[in-house]
Amino acid sequence: xxxxxxxxxxxxxxxxxxxxxxxxxxxxxxxxxxxxxxxxxxxxxxxxxxxxxxxxxxxxxxxxxxxxxxxxxxxxxxxxxxxxxxxxxxxxxxxxxxxxxxxxxxxxxxxxxxxxxxxxxxxxxxxxxxxxxxxxxxxxxxxxxxxxxxxxxxxxxxxxxxxxxxxxxxxxxx
Amino acid sequence: xxxxxxxxxxxxxxxxxxxxxxxxxxxxxxxxxxxxxxxxxxxxxxxxxxxxxxxxxxxxxxxxxxxxxxxxxxxxxxxxxxxxxxxxxxxxxxxxxxxxxxxxxxxxxxxxxxxxxxxxxxxxxxxxxxxxxxxxxxxxxxxxxxxxxxxxxxxxxxxxxxxxxxxxxxxxxxxxxxxxxxxxxxxxxxxxxxxxxxxxxxxxxxxxxxxxxxxxxxxxxxxxxxxxxxxxxxxxxxxxxx
Numbered sequence: 001x002x003x004x005x006x007x008x009x010x011x012x013x014x015x016x017x018x019x020x021x022x023x024x025x026x027x028x029x030x031x032x033x034x035x036x037x038x039x040x041x042x043x044x045x046x047x048x049x050x051x052x053x054x055x056x057x058x059x060x061x062x063x064x065x066x067x068x069x070x071x072x073x074x075x076x077x078x079x080x081x082x083x084x085x086x087x088x089x090x091x092x093x094x095x096x097x098x099x100x101x102x103x104x105x106x107x108x109x110x111x112x113x114x115x116x117x118x119x120x121x122x123x124x125x126x127x128x129x130x131x132x133x134x135x136x137x138x139x140x141x142x143x144x145x146x147x148x149x150x151x152x153x154x155x156x157x158x159x160x161x162x163x164x165x166x167x168x169x170x171x172x173x174x
Numbered sequence: 175x176x177x178x179x180x181x182x183x184x185x186x187x188x189x190x191x192x193x194x195x196x197x198x199x200x201x202x203x204x205x206x207x208x209x210x211x212x213x214x215x216x217x218x219x220x221x222x223x224x225x226x227x228x229x230x231x232x233x234x235x236x237x238x239x240x241x242x243x244x245x246x247x248x249x250x251x252x253x254x255x256x257x258x259x260x261x262x263x264x265x266x267x268x269x270x271x272x273x274x275x276x277x278x279x280x281x282x283x284x285x286x287x288x289x290x291x292x293x294x295x296x297x298x299x300x301x302x303x304x305x306x307x308x309x310x311x312x313x314x315x316x317x318x319x320x321x322x323x324x325x326x327x328x329x330x331x332x333x334x335x336x337x338x339x340x341x342x343x344x345x346x347x348x349x350x351x352x353x354x355x356x357x358x359x360x361x362x363x364x365x366x367x368x369x370x371x372x373x374x375x376x377x378x379x380x381x382x383x384x385x386x387x388x389x390x391x392x393x394x395x396x397x398x399x400x401x402x403x404x405x406x407x408x409x410x411x412x413x414x415x416x
Contacts, residue, residue, distance in 0.1 A: 003300045003303055003304065004214070005307075006207055006210040006211055006214065007207050007211075010203055010206055010207050010210070011203070014197075014198050014203055014206075015196075015197065015198070017198075018194075018197040018198040019194050019197075022194045022195065022197065023189055023190070023192055023194055024189075026192065028195070031197070032198070032199075032202050035198055035202060035206065036202070036205070036206050036209065039206050039209075039210055040209070040210070040213070043210055043213055043214065102188050105181075105184060105185050105188050106185065106188045106189050106192055108185065109185035109186075109188070109189055110189075128186045128189075128190065129186075129189065129190060156182055159182050159185070160180065160181060160182045163181045163182060163185055164181060167181065
């Protein structure tokens with residue numbers, strides 16, 4: 001059985017897990033829960049097989065757990081992302097309309113990700129948010145590199161459709 | 175002309191550049207590490223229990239094997255004894271069979287222990303490592319606690335000595351103030367006594383001067399002016415002044 005010093009692992013990879021989860025969830029409490037769930041999943045995984053690359057494993061698990069949470073949110077119709085924590089802090093560009101548009105776009109992407117099949121959403125997040133190569137994604141998910149490319153292509157197409165649809169609805173509301 | 179950016183790319187940019195608070199907070203990290211450590215240790219306990227159970231099973235199977243071997247040998251011996259035309263020499267048979275049986279059993283036991291040790295080597299290594307870490311942590315905790323206790327003790331002693339010194343200073347200061355007050359009272363008393371004496375002397379001397387003046391006047395005035403009359407005229411002057 002592999003002996004793991006979890007204190008070192010959490011210290012080393014915790015910030016990356018936190019960033020990955022928070023970027024997708026944009027909510028402090030959900031991110032904290034996701035953080036713990038990710039490491040619990042990593043523990044379960046390490047019991048089953050030897051872990052060589054904790055960074056990639058934790059990125060994958062954090063993305064998967066965050067997407068699960070997004071899907072739960074969507075199911076519960078908690079459509080409004082709670083941006084009270086940090087999004088409310090004014091950034092460098094304090095144009096209110098632009099800021100609002102940016103926030104809406106981010107919220108729409110999160111919502112759209114929740115509507116994708118989990119594997120597609122995971123491939124998309126690992127590629128664009130965690131900057132992983134196709135080969136690494138394929139290895140982590142146990143699929144072929146070509147399959148990762150196909151999943152990513154499908155994810156992009158569906159996200160484009162969902163985002164454009166959301167934009168049209170928002171324009172009509174305005 | 176620049177091609178307008180795809181909405182998906184825009185959204186990816188937004189999400190990738192989204193503000194993320196620095197984290198995770200220390201409490202969350204600590205709680206997670208504690209949970210993981212606890213879950214990990216409980217799992218190891220389970221694994222250990224399973225291993226012990228397996229060992230017991232192996233020992234049981236070995237005992238069964240040994241019993242079967244004994245029965246086989248015994249039955250072989252019995253069959254041989256029964257089927258033999260003439261009664262064999264028991265002592266000779268025993269002497270022939272015993273070393274073979276003993277050797278066989280020893281070989282089996284040795285093989286079993288080799289297998290058991292080989293399979294347990296990795297586990298023992300892990301256990302030793304964990305034990306070593308636990309001992310180190312325990313030692314660090316105890317050392318830290320002891321250091322804290324000694325530091326606290328030293329600080330208390332320092333505070334106590336400062337308090338004592340302050341108390342001593344205060345006593346000295348109070349004694350000095352009391353001494354100053356006593357000196358002041360004594361000086362005041364002396365001064366008032368001196369002033370009183372001075373006043374009395376001044377009054378006496380004034381009276382003496384007055385009398386001298388009267389005498390002087392009596393010498394210088396015409397003879398008709400007797401001192402009584404002069405005194406009367408003095409009185410009249412005083413009355414007119416009043």
